Amino acid sequence: MARIAVTVDGTAREADVEPRTLLVHWLRDDLGLVGTPVGCDTSNCGSCTVMIDGRSAKSCSLLAVQADGTQITTIQGAANGEWHPVQVAFKDCHALQCGYCTPGMVVAAIDLLSENPDPSEAEIREGLRGNLCRCTGYHNIVKAVQQASELMKEAAK
Amino acid sequence: MIPATFDYVRPDSLADAVSALSGGGEDAKVLAGGQSLMPMLRIRLASPTLLVDCSRLAELRGISDDGDAIVIGASTPHHDVMHDPLVMAHAPLIARTTAMVADPAIRHRGTFGGSLAHADPAGDLPTVSLVLGAQMVLAGPNGRRTVAASDFFVDYFTTALEPDEILVSVRIPKLGAGWGYDYQKFHRTAQAWAIVGVAAAVRRENGTIAEARVGLTNMAASPGRAATTESALAGAAANVDAIAAAAAHAADGTNPTSDLHAKADFRQHLARVLTGRAVRVAAGV
Ligand SMILES: Cc1cc2nc3c(=O)[nH]c(=O)nc-3n(C[C@H](O)[C@H](O)[C@H](O)COP(=O)(O)OP(=O)(O)OC[C@H]3O[C@@H](n4cnc5c(N)ncnc54)[C@H](O)[C@@H]3O)c2cc1C
Ligand code: FES
Ligand code: FES
Numbered sequence: 530m531a532r533i534a535v536t537v538d539g540t541a542r543e544a545d546v547e548p549r550t551l552l553v554h555w556l557r558d559d560l561g562l563v564g565t566p567v568g569c570d571t572s573n574c575g576s577c578t579v580m581i582d583g584r585s586a587k588s589c590s591l592l593a594v595q596a597d598g599t600q601i602t603t604i605q606g607a608a609n610g611e612w613h614p615v616q617v618a619f620k621d622c623h624a625l626q627c628g629y630c631t632p633g634m635v636v637a638a639i640d641l642l643s644e645n646p647d648p649s650e651a652e653i654r655e656g657l658r659g660n661l662c663r664c665t666g667y668h669n670i671v672k673a674v675q676q677a678s679e680l681m682k683e684a685a686k
Numbered sequence: 687m688i689p690a691t692f693d694y695v696r697p698d699s700l701a702d703a704v705s706a707l708s709g710g711g712e713d714a715k716v717l718a719g720g721q722s723l724m725p726m727l728r729i730r731l732a733s734p735t736l737l738v739d740c741s742r743l744a745e746l747r748g749i750s751d752d753g754d755a756i757v758i759g760a761s762t763p764h765h766d767v768m769h770d771p772l773v774m775a776h777a778p779l780i781a782r783t784t785a786m787v788a789d790p791a792i793r794h795r796g797t798f799g800g801s802l803a804h805a806d807p808a809g810d811l812p813t814v815s816l817v818l819g820a821q822m823v824l825a826g827p828n829g830r831r832t833v834a835a836s837d838f839f840v841d842y843f844t845t846a847l848e849p850d851e852i853l854v855s856v857r858i859p860k861l862g863a864g865w866g867y868d869y870q871k872f873h874r875t876a877q878a879w880a881i882v883g884v885a886a887a888v889r890r891e892n893g894t895i896a897e898a899r900v901g902l903t904n905m906a907a908s909p910g911r912a913a914t915t916e917s918a919l920a921g922a923a924a925n926v927d928a929i930a931a932a933a934a935h936a937a938d939g940t941n942p943t944s945d946l947h948a949k950a951d952f953r954q955h956l957a958r959v960l961t962g963r964a965v966r967v968a969a970g971v
Contacts, residue, residue: 531694548694548737551728570687572725573877578791584765585791590724594694595717595739637791658876659789 533597537562538606546593553577553588556603564605564632568661575660578633578640579603585640587659604632607639614680615639615673624673626664634660638674646685647678689727696739700825700854703740708827708850710736716852717741718761721788721796722804746799746854749773754860755821760799760853765790767798776860779867779887783814786869789877799853802838805845805908808879810871812839813909817885817901820858826851839908864889864896868967870960871903874947880904881947882956884912884936886964888919895919895928895969905942905957912936915961924969929962936961 530545537560546555556562556579567589568576577589580602588603607613615638618624625631634657641648641656648656653674654667662670693710694717697703707714714736717723726732740746746761749770756772758780767773768784780798787793787801787810801811802822812835815822820835826848833846840846847853871883883903889896898919900912918932937954944950965971 547691549689549691549727551688551724554688570725570728572721572792575789575791581794584794586795587791589728590721590792591795592694592720592724594696595720595741597696640790655876656790659791 531594531597533594535593535596535598536600538601538603544593548592548594550593551589552579552591552593552596552601555593556588556601562603562605565603566629566632568629568633573659573661574630574633575637576630576633578636578660580636580640583643585637602636604636607635613639614684615642615677618673618677618680619670622669622673622676624665624669625662630660630662630664634662634670638670638677641674642678642681646682648674650675687728687730689724690730690733692734693736694739695736696742698743700740700743700745700852703738703743703852704825704827704850706736706738707852710738712849714738714849716803718800718803719763719796721792722800722806740852741797746852752857755857756860758798758856758858760803760855761797762799764788764793764796764798764801768793777818777858779814779818779869779885780811780858782867783810783869783885786810786871792877799856802856803845803847803853805839805843806879807842807907807909808881808883808904809909810869810880810883810885810903813883813885813901813903814869815856815858816909816911817887817899818858818861820856822846822856823854824851825854830854832857842907861887861889864891866890866968866970868964870964870967872956872960882942882953882960884957884960884964886961886968888965888968890924890969893924895922895924898932898965898968900936900961900965902936902940902957902961905937905940905953910940912938912957912961914938915965919965924971926966926971929965929969929971933958933962933965 568574715734885901914935942953
């Protein structure tokens with residue numbers, strides 16, 4: 530067992546974990562944060578995406594021990610009292626159907642917009658290339674990120 | 687799936703990491719970003735007994751100027767490499783190629799050195815480091831040694847690294863003014879590995895190609911150079927016809943695999959086409 534200290538969605542957590550525990554399993558099984566799903570075994574789908582120290586990462590592709598000392602934001606910490614503009618835009622644009630990819634998609638979009646507040650359509654598609662959606666055909670997801678970008682620019686004014 | 691059990695250590699210094707690795711025997715492995723290792727652990731293609739986490743070793747992170755070369759620490763994440771001013775100024779081919787690796791989330795964790803040590807035949811950065819004449823600095827129980835990229839990549843997923851050695855940094859010679867670069871990658875989906883990739887670096891002098899280097903990804907077990915094309919380009923006019931004639935030889939002497947992505951002859955076709963494109967961009971034609 531290894532001792533880790535991680536801040537998850539604003540709450541400081543300490544735990545003893547087996548080194549082989551994947552971060553996503555620790556989040557889901559030990560902390561009960563089941564908002565972050567697992568969609569594959571190959572690091573391809575991105576449904577498990579969370580923020581680690583402000584940058585997106587696939588929580589299935591990290592050991593919990595590797596997250597020791599970091600700050601993690603899952604989809605469950607994305608809203609700050611109110612929904613995050615990306616969440617609002619996903620709802621408005623109907624950017625989801627089954628919703629399985631959505632937590633990862635939203636977190637990846639937040640990461641993209643933090644680095645590039647005004648992305649072109651090509652840059653959005655490029656920025657979300659690590660997140661697979663099997664339902665929507667991506668069109669509405671791209672629209673939602675464009676709308677979120679507008680909402681966030683408005684709010685920053 | 688859940689990986690098989692292993693022990694985990696995160697040493698504070700390179701010296702401690704080397705002793706942990708040599709004390710751990712054949713089945714001890716370095717863990718860098720984990721972006722190649724973790725999928726292998728999850729499907730249990732790899733089951734090391736000990737992981738030595740080198741991702742936070744200060745000695746292995748960061749990029750510095752070393753006169754006629756830049757030095758990239760092995761544990762520097764892809765994302766940092768592709769946005770680094772020294773890389774953009776002196777090795778823009780690395781920045782351009784890294785932006786084509788995997789996806790943003792994987793590039794936040796995966797490292798430059800991890801890509802080279804992993805030595806996937808479809809990896810993009812091994813080919814680029816070969817074309818740029820990189821020198822790998824390795825640390826082991828008996829001290830340090832330097833291995834040229836041309837000797838570093840040995841076979842499928844196999845490098846010159848001994849089981850108890852750690853890749854510390856990579857020296858990339860600055861190619862200076864007059865050189866142009868490009869990397870062309872053919873893959874079916876955006877985040878996928880190259881079915882074939884081609885790296886080109888070309889030096890132009892008054893309308894002629896003075897020197898050209900062409901590297902091939904996934905045309906063999908390890909990255910290779912398209913030697914016939916390179917010699918055909920040396921001294922050739924920098925125009926579309928001369929480049930097309932030289933690129934027609936890009937697959938000479940290759941014996942690529944056939945797999946579910948492409949048959950061997952299709953890979954050879956791709957190598958010729960992508961070489962033409964990469965050399966044209968690199969030569970500014
Ligand atoms: C979905 C997906 C798509 C990808 N697409 C591409 C792609 O298109 N092109 C591409 O080039 N790569 C691709 N990658 C791989 C990515 O670039 C990885 O970051 C890289 O291959 C491994 O780097 P890492 O730091 O994560 O290494 P790890 O996974 O930590 O380690 C990989 C191997 O290298 C060894 N190792 C790592 N660092 C050292 C060191 N300093 N000294 C000695 N040994 C070391 C480890 O022991 C292990 O055997 C992809 C990965 C995924 C999951
Ligand atoms: S579960 Fe598919 S990338 Fe993490
Ligand atoms: S909404 Fe179903 S996978 Fe994206």
